[in-house]
Amino acid sequence: MNILHLDENHPLLITQFAELGHINHEDYTSNKAEIEAKIHNYDGFIIRSRFKIDAEFLAKATNLKFIGRVGAGLENIDCEFAAAQGIKLISAPEGNRNAVGEHALGMLLSLFNKLNKADREVRDGKWLREANRGVELDGQTVGIIGYGNMGKAFAKKLRGFDIEVLFHDLKDGIGDENATQVSLSELQKHATVLSLHTPQTPLTKNMINKEFIEAFLHNFWFINTAR
Numbered sequence: 547m548n549i550l551h552l553d554e555n556h557p558l559l560i561t562q563f564a565e566l567g568h569i570n571h572e573d574y575t576s577n578k579a580e581i582e583a584k585i586h587n588y589d590g591f592i593i594r595s596r597f598k599i600d601a602e603f604l605a606k607a608t609n610l611k612f613i614g615r616v617g618a619g620l621e622n623i624d625c626e627f628a629a630a631q632g633i634k635l636i637s638a639p640e641g642n643r644n645a646v647g648e649h650a651l652g653m654l655l656s657l658f659n660k661l662n663k664a665d666r667e668v669r670d671g672k673w674l675r676e677a678n679r680g681v682e683l684d685g686q687t688v689g690i691i692g693y694g695n696m697g698k699a700f701a702k703k704l705r706g707f708d709i710e711v712l713f714h715d716l717k718d719g720i721g722d723e724n725a726t727q728v729s730l731s732e733l734q735k736h737a738t739v740l741s742l743h744t745p746q747t748p749l750t751k752n753m754i755n756k757e758f759i760e761a762f763l764h765n766f767w768f769i770n771t772a773r
Contacts, residue, residue, distance in 0.1 A: 547589035547611070552581065553596050555616050582606050592616060601627040612636060618643075618695070619773050621746045640695045647699030650741055650771050657767055658683055684708040689737030689766075693720055693727070696771065697743035701725040712736060716749075731761070739767045746773035 549563055551572045560570045571588070573581065578597045585591070585603070590612040593599065599613065601624045612634040613623060620637055628635055656662055659680035667674055688704060690697045690713035701711050701724035711725040714733045721727035728736075740762075744750040750772070 548587060550581075550585070550588045550591040552591055553594040553616065555592065555594070559592065559616075578603070585610070590614065593622075595622055597622075599623040599628075604628055604631060604633065607631075607633075617641070619745055621773055643695040643699040646696045646743075646771050647703045650696075650700045650743075650769050651703045653769050653771075654739065654741070654767065655683065657769075686710075686738045687712065687736045688739040688741065689713065689733040690725060690741050690743060691715075691730075691733070692743035692745075692772065693717075693725065694743065694745075697741075698722070698724065700741055700743065700771075710736070734761045735763050737762065737766055738764050739769070741769040742772040744772045 547568045549568050549570055551560065551570060552574065554572075554574055560572075563570055582603055583606075585607040586609055588607070589609055591610070592614040594616050599622060604610070604624060604627050610631070610633050613628065613636065615623065615635070615637045618637060618639045618641065620635055623635065625635060660678045664674075664678040667678070684707055687710045690701060690711065693701075693713045693715040697713060697715070701713065701722075704711055705724060712728045712733050713721070713725045714728060714730045719727070742754070744753070754768075754770075
């Protein structure tokens with residue numbers, strides 16, 4: 547197969563395609579119109595987030611058999627049109643789950659301990675000890691919305707703290723030793739920390755609005771590593 551690489555990735559990807567007998571082409575600079583003009587020559591392409599793969603683009607990819615997205619989400623691709631054209635979509639939803647889990651924990655601890663604020667002030671010669679006293683994570687209730695690869699990774703990172711971890715997800719029966727599954731209203735009743743780990747879909751877009759926030763019983767810290 548002829549495979550077009552539209553974003554630079556680990557060289558192992560190209561090496562292994564070649565070892566399987568496929569022909570690799572790399573184009574990391576052409577604009578979308580230029581790629582559209584030649585995409586019919588390819589059986590597949592690899593992309594991260596260079597540009598949106600819409601129906602107009604896919605209609606010109608008359609020989610396309612697959613799209614490989616080096617990343618977790620497929621929101622930059624018209625998935626319905628691709629499926630109608632018989633194009634297989636491949637992503638790597640588990641690829642960066644550990645990094646996201648660690649990053650979310652780092653963000654939370656930075657917020658609780660005012661690390662960024664205090665760092666900026668100290669660099670400016672200010673020592674505001676009382677104003678920068680932190681909040682301890684122990685005793686908090688962390689609510690997670692979206693318990694896929696990313697949400698589960700974050701919950702696992704929280705195991706060393708003396709806290710309660712709750713989660714809400716559209717799928718039932720996916721609780722584990724790291725978090726308890728509850729309804730959204732139950733999560734909003736108890737959570738003092740909210741971490742969002744959802745894909746971007748019609749159901750999740752603009753989900754965090756005034757009505758959603760006001761439904762929480764407690765003021766809460768908000769971490770967003772979602773799409």
